[in-house]
Amino acid sequence: MNQETGHAVTYQYDAEDKVLAAVDCIIFGFDEEDLKILLIKRGFEPEKGKWSLVGGFLKKEETMEDAATRILELYTGLDNIYMEQVATFSEVDRDPVERTISTAYYALINIREHSKNLIKQFSAQWFSVSNAPHLIFDHDRMVQHALQRLRNRSATEPIGFDLLPQKFTMRQLQKLYEAIWDAPFDKRNFINKINSLNIIDKLDEKDMTTSRKGSYLYQFNAEKYEKREGKFLI
Amino acid sequence: MNQETGHAVTYQYDAEDKVLAAVDCIIFGFDEEDLKILLIKRGFEPEKGKWSLVGGFLKKEETMEDAATRILELYTGLDNIYMEQVATFSEVDRDPVERTISTAYYALINIREHSKNLIKQFSAQWFSVSNAPHLIFDHDRMVQHALQRLRNRSATEPIGFDLLPQKFTMRQLQKLYEAIWDAPFDKRNFINKINSLNIIDKLDEKDMTTSRKGSYLYQFNAEKYEKREGKFLI
DNA sequence: ACAAAAGTGTTACGGTTACACCCATGC
DNA sequence: GCATGGGTGTAACCGTAACACTTTTGT
Known part of the structure; x- marks a missing residue:
């Protein structure tokens, strides 16, 4: 001032x-x-x-x-x-x-x-x-x-992960973004998009609480995020 | 609070x-x-x-x-x-x-x-x-x-126009956005983009101060902007 | 066997980008 | 006549959007 x-x-x-x-x-x-x-x-x-x-x-x-x-x-x-x-x-x-x-x-x-x-x-x-x-x-x-x-x-920016547990499923991540935007996303397109960003790691664990088949858990990888080329853009 | x-x-x-x-x-x-x-x-x-x-x-x-x-x-x-x-x-x-x-x-x-x-x-x-x-x-x-x-x-948002005179040329508008972004834009692509937004009117007047040929003056049309469909996105 | 959620690829479309020549005029 | 900035269209490319069936497993 x-x-x-x-x-x-x-x-x-x-x-x-x-x-x-x-x-x-x-x-x-x-x-x-x-x-x-x-x-x-x-x-x-x-x-x-x-x-x-x-x-x-x-x-x-x-x-x-x-x-x-x-x-x-x-x-x-x-x-x-x-x-x-x-x-x-x-x-x-x-x-x-x-x-x-x-x-x-x-x-x-x-x-x-x-x-x-x-x-x-x-x-x-x-x-x-x-x-x-x-x-x-x-x-x-x-x-x-x-x-x-x-x-x-x-x-x-990859801030959505702050609202999730450290390990989360793709469905959780998608539902989160759908909640933030109040709009539905296509399941396959969403997963393809997230995978193309190359900033989260797929784990060998599954979350068995929401389905009989179970769904794979993922984890945000801050190191990959810092080193990535191209934009983060959901 | x-x-x-x-x-x-x-x-x-x-x-x-x-x-x-x-x-x-x-x-x-x-x-x-x-x-x-x-x-x-x-x-x-x-x-x-x-x-x-x-x-x-x-x-x-x-x-x-x-x-x-x-x-x-x-x-x-x-x-x-x-x-x-x-x-x-x-x-x-x-x-x-x-x-x-x-x-x-x-x-x-x-x-x-x-x-x-x-x-x-x-x-x-x-x-x-x-x-x-x-x-x-x-x-x-x-x-x-x-x-x-x-x-x-x-x-x-169409706020760039606030930095220009009421009547301006396409070149001025382009230079303005280049200044804001500190990056060059392609002349033809820029004009096509702006025209596709359909929110500025081409006038019959020309600005003769910067070239021998003169360049057409345009004017922001707030009414068209309010009524437009689709996004404004430079 | 069946219900319920998870996982997976390809094609069509639309917007963005790249690109080069002619025009009008004052000097 | 030539130098200077103004104006114009098309094709290749790339990311986005649309879309349906199979897999797994607990009951």
Whole structure:
């Protein structure tokens, strides 16, 4: 930031308005069928009892990435999670209590790994994106924005794997992308496309839980991804 | 934002840290050859005399979009300009004077229309993106981020026209996209592609300033764009 | 034997790319 | 008449999309 006001040689930052800065997290998970988001029932006024994204205020000694990481750990018990800034929302009256700007981040977690205790403690709940309740403030817009970003990003970066177990089947991967895009893909074309990317390894193991025949497990190979030529593009 | 702390029924916003919120603008222009950005020589400490994006602090009664619009008008005299939020930068020490987070916006203006007086008044100057000086704070990162966003957006939305005069030639349009992408395009393929989009009108006028033969002028047709089927994709 | 999900290849189509010559005009 | 930039069409190529049957195995 910079500004020249009245040609003063030294600028008086003191005269400027300060605001509360918040971070809100759109936590995505995938349950083999639907793309889900983690919401909490707000425990204080205003809007007490309504559904809300998880969030918190930015502290003086942390970056927004730090804050988002802290909030994510607080509500899921997880760290080292893929995360991306979405946008900052700054409508003047977005929080009726006090002027607050909020930066939204989305995070991708393996839904089987988060802490069930914390979920209970915070009255949190997973909702399908397509079937979520109305949220407080501008949180619905944040979710839509995050979803759009997730779609764009997942088409050009191999981030979908963050929503799956380390070992996964082709059907799971396909269902994941179908959930993200809310559109069906052709089974053979999808597999051919993924295989042509040459970034996942087929294992000798099979997952026997969803069919009698069983389906092969695969694993993302980060090394192959780094060394690949050509684009990643689903 | 929301947070449940110690199960209090009413949350004390008062206890939270406030920060300065700034807006910095990456103002893009196009001069028939290069993609340019408008920079100012900082008139106060710290970093006095160094080059910087134009910016300002967010005021209590305005949104960030408002602030960006205000700043843009202050430095160029223009309003009603295409603008998009890029991201918020929040490194703790990014501004050495005081904790300040800054949200970057990029704007696309017709470089012939901005106020020359203001440019002079603020010691502002246009620099080719590829040949700009080092900027203060994290402004270099902001520019790179904005440029990437401009590339992505301009591939799927007809925003390039905001950088051109209302009437322009195919060669100008092509050079603009070449500047944005820093890559050459085939003349015939480009024209075929643009024509197939069916969103610009060929006029009966010619621009005689760059060749003896003259080249036809075209005009973006917003109505056709709204009604088109299929994607816009350069 | 049959139900239920997994696995597998080929062809048609459409968009992208590569490419070279003539045109109009001012000097 | 010639130099300069403007304008035009086609064929090869490649990635995407459409499409149906066989395999495995638990019950």
